[in-house]
Amino acid sequence: MRAAETLAALSFGRPHPLSGNRAGQYGIEVTANYRLVIEIAQDPVPATVDGGIDLASVVVVRAVEVTDYHG
8 A cells, every 4th residue: 555656546456436334534455345445634625616525635544444345
């Protein structure tokens, strides 16, 4: 992860936004079921013109946990 300059440049794990009680967090695949859960730790969170999160500008994240949230 340290080698990636931005969250969008992360070359593994397919970062994807989470929903429900995990809204605002992202899951990154570690194994078939386990995910590294992260949050964007920038203030303000980089945004696109349409109000989404600009992953190409996210440079600081905070690891929350490694878990299997599928069960």
